[in-house]
Amino acid sequence: xxLAFIDGQLRVGDVLxxxxxxxxxxxxxxxxxIADPHASYTLLVVRVKSAEVEAPLLAFGEQEGxxxxxxxxxxxxxALERSKKCWVVLQGAVLTLYEGGPRKGGKDPRSYNLKxxxxxxxxxxxRGAGLKQPPVIDAFLKSRTCPFTLTWPDKEVxxxxxxxxxxxGDRSGWVKSINDSLxxxxxxxxxxxxxxxxxxxxKGPKWTKWRRRWFVLTPPTDGASPVxxxxxxxxxxxxxxxxxxxxxxxxxxSAAPRGGRAHAFSITSQGVRETKPITTILxxxxxxxxxxxxxxxxxxxAASGGMIGRSATLQAIAARQKVPSALVHLDQLKMMDKSNLxxxxxxxxRDVLEHMHVDFSDVPLPKASKYTTIxxxxxxxxxxxxxxxxxxxxxxxxxxxxxxxxxxxxx
Numbered sequence: 492x493x494l495a496f497i498d499g500q501l502r503v504g505d506v507l508x509x510x511x512x513x514x515x516x517x518x519x520x521x522x523x524x525i526a527d528p529h530a531s532y533t534l535l536v537v538r539v540k541s542a543e544v545e546a547p548l549l550a551f552g553e554q555e556g557x558x559x560x561x562x563x564x565x566x567x568x569x570a571l572e573r574s575k576k577c578w579v580v581l582q583g584a585v586l587t588l589y590e591g592g593p594r595k596g597g598k599d600p601r602s603y604n605l606k607x608x609x610x611x612x613x614x615x616x617x618r619g620a621g622l623k624q625p626p627v628i629d630a631f632l633k634s635r636t637c638p639f640t641l642t643w644p645d646k647e648v649x650x651x652x653x654x655x656x657x658x659x660g661d662r663s664g665w666v667k668s669i670n671d672s673l674x675x676x677x678x679x680x681x682x683x684x685x686x687x688x689x690x691x692x693x694k695g696p697k698w699t700k701w702r703r704r705w706f707v708l709t710p711p712t713d714g715a716s717p718v719x720x721x722x723x724x725x726x727x728x729x730x731x732x733x734x735x736x737x738x739x740x741x742x743x744x745s746a747a748p749r750g751g752r753a754h755a756f757s758i759t760s761q762g763v764r765e766t767k768p769i770t771t772i773l774x775x776x777x778x779x780x781x782x783x784x785x786x787x788x789x790x791x792x793a794a795s796g797g798m799i800g801r802s803a804t805l806q807a808i809a810a811r812q813k814v815p816s817a818l819v820h821l822d823q824l825k826m827m828d829k830s831n832l833x834x835x836x837x838x839x840x841r842d843v844l845e846h847m848h849v850d851f852s853d854v855p856l857p858k859a860s861k862y863t864t865i866x867x868x869x870x871x872x873x874x875x876x877x878x879x880x881x882x883x884x885x886x887x888x889x890x891x892x893x894x895x896x897x898x899x900x901x902x
Contacts, residue, residue, distance in 0.1 A: 501536070509535035554581040554668040559636055559655035560588055566625025569650060574630070579654070581668055584676045586641070586652075606676055607647040610669040612639045612662065614830040620870050622833070631655040637662040641669065645779050682787040683707045683728075684780060687752075688721065689772035701774065704733065708784075710791050717791035719758075736771050737762040742792045744785070756785055758792075778884070782826050826884070832877040837869065840876040849883045851876060 507515060510523045511533050524532060561574045568574075578589040587602045613628050615621065624632065631638035636655030639662050643651075656662035688704045704721040707728055711717045716739060720732040742760035752774045761768040775781050824835065824843050832840065837857070844851050854875050857868035 501534075506537040507534055508537060553583070553672070554665060555579065556661065556665075557657075558665070559631065559634075561627060561653050562650045563625075563627045563653050564650050566627055568627050568630075568653075574634075574655065579665075581665075581672060584672055586669070603641075603648060603652070605641075605669065605672055607643050607645050608641055608669075608673060609644060610639065610641050610666050610673065612637075612666055617830070617833050617870070620867070623874065627653050639666050645783055677710075682710075682783065683725070684784075685776070686721075686780075686784070687774040687776075689774070706773070708787055708791060710787070719788075719791070736760070737765075737769075738788075738791055741768065744788055744792050756781075756788075758788065778826065829877055829881060832880060833873060835873075837873055837876065840873060840880065843880055844876060844883075847880065847883050849879055851879060854879075 507520050509515065510520050511527070511529065512535075513523060513527075515523060520534070556579060558577055558579045559574045560577045560579070562569045562572050575590050577591070580587045580589070584605045585602055586605060587600050589600045590598045613624055615624075628638050628640075631653065634655065636657060637659045638653060638655050641652040641654070654662075654665065656665060684706060685703055686706050687701045689701055705723070705725050705728065706719065706721045709718045719736040719738050720729075721734055721736070722728050722732055736758055737760040738758070739760060739762070742758060745757055745759070755772065755774060757770055757772055759768050759770045773784075775784060824832070824839065827835075835843075841851065854872065857865060857872040859865040859868060863871075
């Protein structure tokens, strides 16, 4: 916005060597001008050739700019991975990284689909106390950049992306733009995946085996109800569904282990042509799938006006299938992120570790000392408990199941 910008002869990236024939030799041009004032000045400028040709090659989108980037997993940079300066472009649901800028002959860009992603800034403090950061975040902080992360909890992308923006304002802009794209993407995108389905209660013998089916949940849009269908395989979508689970105002989602399959959930609902509520039972293969299906089904049912205890019949069915609420609560707690876990009381964290069969007997109880307050000791104690919960969740590979009640057929 100064005179040089208005004049247009100088450009960003130009290097000044001389002012009126006097070499700068490390001095600023301003200091030389102040020491020897004139009405006008003659400048010797070096302009890097690529600065002229690179600008037209830069890709643009809904959001673009320079960021430091590194690929990481569990808070640690991948082997042989170093932070790199990238030109990053957000266009729709795709984030593209150009290492060093999109120059002709440069490295091929890396593109990432945002579907299933989560974009967050690190939590630096909890109740006024600083929190220890993962190594990859700590490295960005030491380089005086403002980090934020893009992760895929369901492993659509096997690694995380950690970015460093030059200012907190730039970081806020990127996080907002990416989260806005994720909201638009999730609003109309179906959730799909394999679930094991319990055979219908109205058809077939009770010893019929559970069957693996491909389920597709399309969320409600523009007043239309959500649709939850299942197929023989992904190749059968969308032409040949085997059946549909009704998700309307009568629908109820609840936890209900069945048939020796733990951590299950159920959907009980009644269609327009049905004389009584029907319950469908499904089972998932992992804790990640459990969280994903429960979250998306809860949102779909809530949008349809469904709620627990809408009718006496549904309430009675739910009561017969009810799981101890304490166990359900512990399952929910162990799936929380670090920041939410840190807000729990130490006793609750110990209960979660016991529920996960993780030993914590070697962690000393918090107590004040000459050098440590009870508040600091408690924070350190909780941090170690949370670390063990997160590590056990990531390493143990706990297999969990979902149960959904609402079978319309024996398919």
